[in-house]
Amino acid sequence: xxxxxxxxxxxxxxxxxxxxxxxxxxxxxxxxxxxxxxxxxxxxxxxxxxxxxxxxxxxxxxxxxxxxxxxxxxxxxxxxxxxxxxxxxxxxxxxxxxxxxxxxxxxxxxxxxxxxxxxxxxxxxxxxxxxxxxxxxxxxxxxxxxxxxxxxxxxxxxxxxxxxxxxxxxxxxxxxxxxxxxxxxxxxxxxxxxxxxxxxxxxxxxxxxxxxxxxxxxxxxxxxxxxxxxxxxxxxxxxxxxxxxxxxxxxxxxxxxxxxxxxxxxxxxxxxxxxxxxxxxxxxxxxxxxxxxxxxxxxxxxxxxxx
Numbered sequence: 413x414x415x416x417x418x419x420x421x422x423x424x425x426x427x428x429x430x431x432x433x434x435x436x437x438x439x440x441x442x443x444x445x446x447x448x449x450x451x452x453x454x455x456x457x458x459x460x461x462x463x464x465x466x467x468x469x470x471x472x473x474x475x476x477x478x479x480x481x482x483x484x485x486x487x488x489x490x491x492x493x494x495x496x497x498x499x500x501x502x503x504x505x506x507x508x509x510x511x512x513x514x515x516x517x518x519x520x521x522x523x524x525x526x527x528x529x530x531x532x533x534x535x536x537x538x539x540x541x542x543x544x545x546x547x548x549x550x551x552x553x554x555x556x557x558x559x560x561x562x563x564x565x566x567x568x569x570x571x572x573x574x575x576x577x578x579x580x581x582x583x584x585x586x587x588x589x590x591x592x593x594x595x596x597x598x599x600x601x602x603x604x605x606x607x608x609x610x611x612x613x614x615x616x617x618x619x620x621x622x623x624x625x626x627x628x629x630x631x632x633x634x635x636x637x638x639x640x641x642x643x644x645x646x647x648x649x650x651x652x653x654x655x656x657x658x659x660x661x662x663x664x665x666x667x668x669x670x671x672x673x674x675x676x677x678x679x680x681x682x683x684x685x686x687x688x689x690x691x692x693x694x695x696x697x698x699x700x701x702x703x704x705x706x707x708x709x710x711x712x713x714x715x716x717x718x719x
Contacts, residue, residue: 436467437463440463448472481508484504487501493538494542496542497582498542498580553574557573
């Protein structure tokens with residue numbers, strides 16, 4: 413049997429060995445990578461799953477997240493091509509693609525990315541004037557993403573997107589721009605109002621023109637219908653006269669009937685409206701005959717009653 417002190421030492425050694433072995437077993441989580449060094453030099457990259465680290469010889473130099481990360485940089489002063497100083501802040505979306513390069517490629521990668529982003533933005537804005545800077549955000553974003561992605565490739569970093577979040581011109585420039593925009597809006601309002609009045613007047617004139625055309629068409633149609641009615645009435649009268657003459661001819665009238673019709677026609681002609689009347693000889697003979705008959709009838713006295 414071993415002495416008690418030796419037993420205690422052995423138990424302590426066993427416990428220490430178990431603790432060291434337990435702490436040497438590592439489980440790498442999803443979307444993470446471990447950079448392992450052995451005796452101070454790079455050894456391996458541990459990905460998802462269980463791994464065993466040799467005690468006292470290997471160590472975890474860096475734990476790297478493989479997720480896409482977002483960095484919001486504070487506003488930075490930038491001078492445009494026309495010497496206007498403005499404050500611009502950007503948002504950077506990046507992802508670590510090579511943990512080894514990220515761990516050993518550059519010291520303080522976030523600070524390096526921030527400084528690189530500022531210098532790149534100043535170079536791009538320096539070639540633009542104020543108007544182009546305010547209206548070319550997509551161009552600025554695309555150029556910054558391309559340049560930053562190329563510059564950070566040796567660091568194991570891929571820049572996915574760069575967004576210009578806010579552009580703040582100087583207060584005096586901003587006031588001038590607001591006044592200019594107000595003047596432009598008032599100008600557009602005046603133009604739209606004038607265009608509306610012009611369209612209104614055009615529509616009113618066209619309406620009056622259409623109304624006059626419709627009235628003229630209505631009067632024309634009324635005149636045509638009236639003339640057609642009168643023509644039809646005259647035609648009906650002529651047809652009736654022709655029918656009467658036809659019936660009269662078919663009846664073979666004698667001289668007395670003809671003379672009576674002549675008297676009726678003379679009566680209609682002498683209605684008091686004509687100033688001169690030419691009497692045919694036949695009618696003059698009839699008139700004399702009528703006058704003689706009247707004188708004979710007037711000369712005969714009626715029979716008086718006997719006393």
